[in-house]
Amino acid sequence: MHVVVCGAGYAGVVLTRLLEEDLPADVDLTLVNDRPDHLVQHELHRVIRRPAVADGITIPLEQLTERATVHVGRIDDVDRQERTIRFAGGNDGESEAHTGAKPPDDTLEYDVAAICLGAETAFHGIDGLTEHAIPMKTLSHAESVREQMLAAFEDYARGNSAHLVVGGAGLSGVQVAGELAACCEESNIDLTDDRASVTLLEQTESVAPQFDPPFRRAIRDALESAGVTVRTETAVVKASADTVAVARASGDDPRATDLPADVFVWTGGITGGRALEGQRPVVKRDLRLDDRTFALGDAARVVDADGEAVPASAQAAIRQARTAAENIRRLVAYERDGGLFEPRLAGYSFDSPGWLVSIGDDAVAQVGPSVITGSPALALKATVGAGYLSSVGAIREAVDLVQHELGGQHRC
Numbered sequence: 202m203h204v205v206v207c208g209a210g211y212a213g214v215v216l217t218r219l220l221e222e223d224l225p226a227d228v229d230l231t232l233v234n235d236r237p238d239h240l241v242q243h244e245l246h247r248v249i250r251r252p253a254v255a256d257g258i259t260i261p262l263e264q265l266t267e268r269a270t271v272h273v274g275r276i277d278d279v280d281r282q283e284r285t286i287r288f289a290g291g292n293d294g295e296s297e298a299h300t301g302a303k304p305p306d307d308t309l310e311y312d313v314a315a316i317c318l319g320a321e322t323a324f325h326g327i328d329g330l331t332e333h334a335i336p337m338k339t340l341s342h343a344e345s346v347r348e349q350m351l352a353a354f355e356d357y358a359r360g361n362s363a364h365l366v367v368g369g370a371g372l373s374g375v376q377v378a379g380e381l382a383a384c385c386e387e388s389n390i391d392l393t394d395d396r397a398s399v400t401l402l403e404q405t406e407s408v409a410p411q412f413d414p415p416f417r418r419a420i421r422d423a424l425e426s427a428g429v430t431v432r433t434e435t436a437v438v439k440a441s442a443d444t445v446a447v448a449r450a451s452g453d454d455p456r457a458t459d460l461p462a463d464v465f466v467w468t469g470g471i472t473g474g475r476a477l478e479g480q481r482p483v484v485k486r487d488l489r490l491d492d493r494t495f496a497l498g499d500a501a502r503v504v505d506a507d508g509e510a511v512p513a514s515a516q517a518a519i520r521q522a523r524t525a526a527e528n529i530r531r532l533v534a535y536e537r538d539g540g541l542f543e544p545r546l547a548g549y550s551f552d553s554p555g556w557l558v559s560i561g562d563d564a565v566a567q568v569g570p571s572v573i574t575g576s577p578a579l580a581l582k583a584t585v586g587a588g589y590l591s592s593v594g595a596i597r598e599a600v601d602l603v604q605h606e607l608g609g610q611h612r613c
């Protein structure tokens with residue numbers, strides 16, 4: 202039997218590690234990813250201010266796996282009828298050299314597969330967005346933001362402007378805006394001066410709109426204290442090389458105004474990748490797309506056992522991996538034992554212990570009904586991040602993360 206995990210983000214890595222423990226030794230297990238390493242995406246915004254963080258948040262897959270075969274290659278298509286995974290032409294030569302991982306053939310057949318391919322940035326067809334905005338999904342995105350931001354800072358030092366704009370105030374957007382504001386502070390750029398700004402745009406009526414009101418309010422307060430201008434109910438309608446056109450998201454005033462933008466980061470939504478034909482398919486409580494294919498994490502729109510839509514997040518992806526691992530274990534046992542009836546599968550219920558975001562050197566945590574800010578929240582964030590890294594066997598990276606998060610002053 203062959204079990205294939207597609208994608209080595211939070212869902213894929215946690216699932217693979219659980220299956221390594223749970224599956225009988227004669228079941229082949231393969232982990233496929235388009236890069237040779239696992240990116241700890243929820244810390245990506247930190248790279249804008251502290252490029253050295255990049256090392257600690259890219260962990261070689263060989264370090265995280267024991268018995269699974271790692272294939273580095275880009276999946277182009279998952280044919281669920283044929284139970285076949287097809288790869289895009291040409292593998293990442295750098296990746297193979299890095300990991301020694303065996304390149305995949307053109308196709309890989311599976312008995313059971315889990316699609317954990319994450320999501321891509323959605324540009325919603327907004328004029329000029331793909332050309333002029335930088336998304337925030339990969340290390341090179343974070344590096345591009347830093348590069349453009351430093352160029353804007355140099356311009357500011359010459360008497361010009363430094364206007365930094367972020368579109369979309371979900372988990373990634375609020376944290377990116379926080380980092381940009383912290384960079385301004387560390388670079389002595391005065392955000393009360395007309396020549397400089399960090400603006401966060403959100404089309405709904407609140408930042409972090411998927412979360413509880415007290416958490417949202419605390420995030421907004423932390424952003425504003427850091428000097429970020431927060432504009433809610435404001436939709437991006439067009440982008441050019443140095444402006445972002447915005448309009449009221451509600452009401453009947455269609456007039457757009459141009460905001461100056463020396464850097465424009467777009468975190469305004471996600472969509473499915475090419476391997477899933479641009480879709481994020483809906484999966485329900487057992488996380489199955491069909492009898493032998495699972496989909497979890499950001500790759501799917503998960504509706505849990507209570508009928509609730511689950512927010513796309515690292516913490517949900519990790520918890521879904523536990524349910525998927527149990528269900529794959531049951532299906533494999535049924536196939537191997539030649540059982541009479543398909544096994545009853547476990548249902549996933551979204552049960553969050555809380556939420557945590559960093560806003561520069563500040564942080565906001567929701568723990569149960571309570572909202573915590575300041576150094577206790579920052580310590581909690583470092584602990585949770587390090588806890589995740591050590592749970593997947595990345596101990597050195599866990600220590601580095603705590604040092605970066607709590608290590609005091611840094612210069613941008």
Ligand SMILES: Cc1cc2nc3c(=O)[nH]c(=O)nc-3n(C[C@H](O)[C@H](O)[C@H](O)COP(=O)(O)OP(=O)(O)OC[C@H]3O[C@@H](n4cnc5c(N)ncnc54)[C@H](O)[C@@H]3O)c2cc1C
Nearest residue numbers: 208210211212235242243276318319373498499514515516
């Ligand atoms: C800046 C930022 C901050 C965030 N902060 C938080 C936070 O504080 N808390 C929180 O819970 N969430 C946070 N998130 C969201 C969180 O990172 C995502 O929800 C999470 O990464 C989803 O996990 P996943 O395993 O589904 O997908 P991913 O982590 O995106 O992993 C998908 C994997 O599949 C690989 N892949 C994709 N396409 C292919 C292909 N065609 N072929 C082969 N491999 C492929 C990718 O390289 C990747 O390794 C943040 C996100 C960002 C960008």
